[in-house]
Amino acid sequence: MDPLTAAAAAGLQARMDSLDLLANNLANTSTSGYKADREFYSTYLSADAINNSDPAVGDSPVVQRHWTDFAQGSLTSTGNPTDLALSGRGFFAVNGPNGTLYTRNGSFQVSPQGALVTAEGYPVRLSDGQALTLDPNSPLVVGATGTVSQNGAALGQLQVVDFADPSLLEKSVGTNFQSPDPRQVSPQAATNVQVAQGKLESSNASPTESAARMVMLLRHFEMLQRAVKIGADMNRQALEEVAKVGS
Numbered sequence: 001m002d003p004l005t006a007a008a009a010a011g012l013q014a015r016m017d018s019l020d021l022l023a024n025n026l027a028n029t030s031t032s033g034y035k036a037d038r039e040f041y042s043t044y045l046s047a048d049a050i051n052n053s054d055p056a057v058g059d060s061p062v063v064q065r066h067w068t069d070f071a072q073g074s075l076t077s078t079g080n081p082t083d084l085a086l087s088g089r090g091f092f093a094v095n096g097p098n099g100t101l102y103t104r105n106g107s108f109q110v111s112p113q114g115a116l117v118t119a120e121g122y123p124v125r126l127s128d129g130q131a132l133t134l135d136p137n138s139p140l141v142v143g144a145t146g147t148v149s150q151n152g153a154a155l156g157q158l159q160v161v162d163f164a165d166p167s168l169l170e171k172s173v174g175t176n177f178q179s180p181d182p183r184q185v186s187p188q189a190a191t192n193v194q195v196a197q198g199k200l201e202s203s204n205a206s207p208t209e210s211a212a213r214m215v216m217l218l219r220h221f222e223m224l225q226r227a228v229k230i231g232a233d234m235n236r237q238a239l240e241e242v243a244k245v246g247s
Contacts, residue, residue: 015221021066022214025205033105033175034203036069070166073104073202081140082108082116085199086160090190093159094122095131096176102161102187104201105175110136120174126156127189142197158195161187 021037028034075085084106086092091102094117101122108124111117116124116132123131126148134140138150146158163169168185169177179185 015217015224018217019214019221022210022217026207026210026214029203029205029207029210031105031175031203032107032200033073033103034205035071035104035175036203036205037066038069039066067167068169068171069204071204073204075196075199076202077199079198081142081198082110083198083200084108084142084158085196085201086190086193087196088190088193089166090160090162090193091177091187093125093161093187094118094176095125096122096172096178099178099182100125100187101172101176101178102169103174103176107200110134118174118176120176122176125159127159128156129159130156132156132158140197142195144194144196146195160190160193160195162190162193163187 018039021039025036028036072087075087084092086104086106091104092106094101094103103118105118107119108116109119111121111123114133114136116134118124126132127146132148132155134155135150141149142158143149146160148155148158163179163185165185166177168180170180172178179187
């Protein structure tokens with residue numbers, strides 16, 4: 001494959017990877033607490049190209065990795081007492097099927113057993129590690145510090161945690177995150193964060209920005225397709241000229 005076609009093909013693959021991330025962001029623009037995925041571009045030089053003295057053979061663009069944008073979304077009032085939002089850095093801790101999970105999606109509900117759970121049914125944790133259990137028939141009051149009470153009786157404090165480097169977290173099911181290694185990526189009590197009752201945090205994947213990036217990526221895709229066609233035409237013409245000389 002000639003250098004022009006190889007570089008254009010690598011660019012097409014990188015844009016395809018970007019489109020996959022962008023499509024997922026667009027699908028979750030209305031998902032509470034969703035954190036958008038972004039791409040980090042790099043270049044790749046194959047082992048064969050490293051020893052190639054041809055200056056036309058260069059690096060190929062690739063999406064080296066994707067990263068999560070943890071910027072806070074806007075808070076929207078819902079009036080639902082079991083809807084909770086965080087203002088500031090931090091995550092609600094919940095009991096997942098294989099350990100503790102962390103989420104910014106406070107769209108909670110009360111299970112038939114009286115536990116406050118996520119949309120996936122994961123119980124919300126208190127600061128002592130126990131699941132929060134409520135009386136479904138009594139009003140729920142959650143303070144700015146995460147204290148939970150019903151009928152004037154304190155039930156505990158929500159476990160709201162933060163990480164020194166949230167980028168080390170991995171996305172799990174839904175809007176949940178998990179620690180890849182709890183010994184090295186361990187949570188700590190969140191500071192400078194407030195809990196807002198009756199509100200939800202919107203997705204930080206903006207529909208307008210995502211649509212604009214989609215148009216840009218499609219234009220890049222079209223230009224790279226043209227480059228591939230130009231490379232193919234050049235190869236075809238070169239073969240035709242060789243055939244003419246040979247005859």
